[in-house]
Amino acid sequence: MSTDGALSRSRLLPSLLGILLLLMGLAMLAGGIKLSMLGGSLYYLLAGIGLALTGILLLMARRAALGLYALVLFASTVWALWEVGLDWWQLVPRLAMLFALGIVMLLPWFRRPLLRDGAAPMGTGALGVAVVLAGVTALASQFTNPGEIKGQLDRDSVDGMTNTAPAMPDGDWNSYGRSAHGDRYSPLTQITPQNAHKLVEAWSYRTGDLPGPNDPGETTAENTPLKVNGMLYVCTPHSQVIALDPDTGKEIWRFDPKLSTQNAANFKGWAHMTCRGVTYHDDAVYATEQSPTGSASAPVASVCPRRIFLPTADTRLIALNADTGKMCEDFGDKGQVDLRANIGGFTAGGYYSTSPPAVTKDLVVIGGHVTDNVSTDEPSGVIRAFDVHTGKLVWNWDSGNPDDTTPIAEGKVYTRNSPNMWSMFAVDEKLGMLYLPMGNQTPDQFGGARTPESELHAAGLTALDIGTGKVRWHFQFTHHDLWDMDVGGQPTLMDLKTADGVKQAVLASTKQGSIYVLDRSTGQAIVPINEVPVPQGAVEGDHTSPTQPKSDLNLMPPPLQERDMWGVTPFDQLICRIDFKSMRYDGPFTPPSLQGSIVYPGNFGVFDWGGISVDPVRQIAFVNPSYMAFKSKMIPAAEIAAQGPRKSETEGVQPNKGAPYGVVLEALLSPMGLPCQAPAWGYVAAVDLTTHQVLWKHKNGTVRDSSPVPIPLSMGVPSLGGTFTTASGVGFLSGTLDQYLRAYDVKNGKQLWEGRLPAGAQTTPMTYTGKDGKQYVLVVAGGHGSLGTKQGDYVIAYKLSE
Template identity: 30%
Template sequence: MKNIIRVSFWKAFSIASLFPALFCLPSCQNGTATRDSWSVYKGDATSSSYSSLNQITKENVATLEVAWVFEPNDAPDGARAVKYECNPIIIDGVMYLTSARHVVYALDAASGKIIWSFDPFDGKGGAIKRGVSYWQSGTERRIMFTAGNHLFALDATTGEQISDFGDNGKVNLNIENFSGEEAWVVPTSPGIIYNNLIILGSEVSESYGAAPGYIRAYDVRTGKLEWTFHTIPWPGEVGYDTWPPDAWKKVGGANNWGGMSLDEKRGIVYVPLGSPTYDYYGADRKGMNLFGNSLVALEAGTGKLVWHFQTTHHDLWDYDLPAPPNLITVTKDGRQIDAVAQTTKTGFLFVLNRETGEPIFPVEERPVPASNIPGEQAWPTQPFPTMPAPYAGQYLTEQDLADFSSDSQQQVLDAFRSFRYEGIYTPPDTSGTLLTPGSRGGSEWGGAAWDQQTGLLYLNANESPEIAKVSRGVAWKSPRDQSMYNVGRSFYNTYCASCHGANKQATDPSIPSLVDVGKRLSKDEILNRVKNGKGKMPAFGQVATGNEEEILSYLLEINRDKISQKSQNESDTGMVYLNLTAYGYFRDKEGRPAIKPPWGTLNAINLNTGEYAWRVPLGNIPELQQPGDPPTGIENYGGPVVTAGGLVFIAATGDQKIRAFDKETGDEVWTADLPGNGYASPAVYEANGKQHLAIAVTGNRDKPGGWMIVFSLP
């Protein structure tokens, strides 16, 4: 590898200057990219994460320095840091972004100076938000974004709410579920613009009682719902026969939370979908379960199904499709084919014909292990692409286990031998199952970057096996009680678990446990704390309003009875088993990964041939790196961008750095320190004649709001 150039963030920032620039109005049409813009989430409607700018090159990247830093300063006093994943858009010198608190800002892209801001929650927002969408018709320009369960429209010039859009500037996105009650949806990734429509996915609960993940299109001018695609099919619709007859009334999920891509010329939107609920147990949803875990191609103007391809049948592993596909063109057998490349958590890359959904490289249905859970029927086969080879490990042996010490090695070996494990697609089991890849394996929401010049797709990946154990769960006095509890649990996991712990048992002594909170506080006192905050706890009034019963149901476990193994009827499997240990890392007793490195990689795949051009570790944990070994790699979130200057830029890792790699060789040629982790995809744009590189950085206890940090050449 070449020598790596390191830049200290704080030193660079201390010498950087902030210069005001002239106020500019955006001028691109419906997100169509121009050379100096980054006008759509992930660069353009095709999700290329590619920039044609070439001012920053392999020869001068070492001189990059911090041009400006924007710190929103909109986190309430005592607020905790939340993961900041925004990929900003830049149009004619104006950067539009969301903060970690869901505040929308317009900044001068050359200096970081605020032009306007809009706070949908009056200082009470928080949780993941990855950016905004831009629409223009003539001189009318709008910023479209979601916050909580609402879609907003703002004047792009002034930041003022469009009063005649929806209900006084916003549209409620909640969906009536099978019981007639509202089930919340909270989109985390920006919608995509097609003509005068904004097409939206959503994040929903991952438990029983979740909302279905319908794909919906709204009129950008009026907020009117124009079409809906049912991801859990209704009677008479394609895919209905892959579910039990009443599934459309009660099963949730199969949602698009990572974003989508658009072929503007063909008028087709490509929508990657997640798993149906419950994530790890599907006895109540027997069948293949279309359109869960499917890449779905829809007519963008009508929502009509064009084609679909399911990447995991009857998902029991939380193998959501986590990111928008890249729209690509490959050369195969002497002819050019427009295609889509879909990344996955499994480490498979599915390359499909853009018009038909037919695989470019052969895909085989292969037998996989059966489930041992009473009532569960795992699908007997799963699709395996024959090329490219998987970019994440899918089978472990004892030789793959970490050996930090003899004690650690023996402990990991004993654990490994105790699990049920038959390779990828081993179903969760009551004895404990090792999932390889786990739900954090392979690709995450950042997706891949595509370079048409080289025919290479660049993607980062995790090696993160997990432990899952399915246990007897709970009985409910009514389906409504269960639904309310699960909505409350999803609220808790989104807004509360990072401080109070996954099981309500806080590990920080300064944060109270919420176990048996009903013995200390009344219902009114609990809701007052949630809505108005106290001490270090921020207020969640805006997002809690309308969910009061559900929050109390979860915190107080109302109408929830634990099932005794002796009393449970084995034949009654409908709502008995729940996965209580999902997302359990496979680690040794010191908390170190239980498998040998690399634990994170950056990959370049030639999609004309299906072969790898290169593969390198991404990130490093020096204290775990053995003498003479390559970097360890680190679990990573966020994606890469690739440029015409010959570089791949990526942060993503948990070591507080951003890096540049030679796109032809994979050599790491530059790295810079960040004040936090850059769990976001960078944006590349031009302002005042200079190429810039922007990355959102997650905050910390002292600076909970995070930063938008922008680099440029001197």
């Protein structure tokens, strides 16, 4: 073998690395030039030059390559520390690749071809120092937890504070939020922080309701079952109701409404296929009570003394006998009310109730989902109250005509396109009030044509009189909403201890991260709410509010900066930085624009329909905030057709027919499909409601089920769905993007247990006592189509091992 041949082969690896570094450098240089022209960091331009020159030197077999690379790595480490400090997940895309290549370049068999006269290659020592510095930086970052708050609740109760929600057996879960107060607090104590790790699967049941080939993309299992009347009541995405034995999961009865396609070619006409829950009404509960007006209750003769009310995806409200699953023939038209009445035309699936109705002594009250951003001529957001026994319309509250609640005349149509209430009501029958978390008037990102009536009740909380539907008070949380900041979570009612005594409070969690705390009798703020200046400058034909209300009790994130842009490599991070600098962003409430604007928090919100849970005895809230940025871009109406058809509510151009602009609204993601903003993206936290301070806050969840490689890295992922708490101090959450049900100690946030699930569980779990006297924790694991979690049809119960 010739010496020249051996030397040629030994130079192969440096040459290959040289080519790689040259290509990396040129790519980084090109991106760096564009970023610098946008006013961004100069690092990528300079690093690109350094990497490209290093590659050229390696191709020339020059020892100076090591010294130059040492300078690039050293400067990169200093720059990374200056930008993000010791934040491991922020350091990874900046340094990991350069660090690994530095180690390769230090290997003897790599350096050997660079020797010409037997002397050590120039720069070896410098490169060694740079690699060690980068490694030490990475090691030191393992001992930090940016964004987390460590704390400990030092009390088991607050003097004089009790659970004042409507009475029910401790082991039942009568309403979506356990009680009509929406507190999601159970007085059960069998599962404790000391034994929660002993939870095991008790039983599993499969509903058989799986997404089909013609279903919409957002087919979701967001159901929280009820446990009442000795049974569990589950509803499925296709509006089926199943009664199960709570101890065994054995099916007792099933009702299938046999959905109509409403003349759609197939189910793809629907934006969603969702059933969050059903509602239970028992005449016996009211037999000895008085109505809110003080009149005595009369005995009610009914073919269905115990009823389940089911909203269907084809726009019906059905009353079922809770004992048998048969339709209650005395309700409406042989057991059902057609909610299309007086609504006017709509696209199939464009109007129906995704959430359970509210019930009171005499009424069943229902709102409705209206598909966002299709047109300016969509169905009304009317709230309708029907007689709980006969199905007769008693009153209607239309936010577009808010003063007239007299049942609408035959042949008339409710105000088209008025703000709707698609989430869950809270009810205080003692005060005689219903609490409505309101959405806004579609289209979401353009409000130039909104009426004063629609603006008044949008994106806030409205309290109605139960008996008449008249407005008692209202409070707006987002003025002239251009960001889809409808109030998604069920309001929570509780007695709150304050410096001025105990207050009857309503808590409203919101997408922007504020938790508004109001007196539920008057609507006056209990926790201060301040009007803060926000960015200005809407598109032509629209306007912005000069200020927005911010609660002193909030989990709002700090504004994004360029350095917050993230990726798994320097290259997708660079693309995210270019994307960030290319769009308009002036902080929260940056108006939509033709240029494209960043919406942060995004329209999934810090808190969405999962809401919050409270412990009224400890006076804390247990919450699961998420932080995901979105981007919106306004498209002039004349250009919409060229963009192609709308695919879903989060894909393609939303046409906003009748408005001067359509909109593209999507998550701010890197080319690899990961969030452009740095983790963590999801937390669990507790708030002391007596001081308004966050007690503790810990990142929550892994990327096991959302990354190409199923590694359970604890990065903190978003969650969709809510929490619940128990009197023993254990909280539960299942809504994270990874497939787990988890238990936490509410005093400090310590994770006590996790159970692996066969599918995503973007819902709110619940707890109950079985006939065997055991406490169970129940979760529906069916996945979420638009979030991409694994879909299924599972209902799973857990209890402590013997």
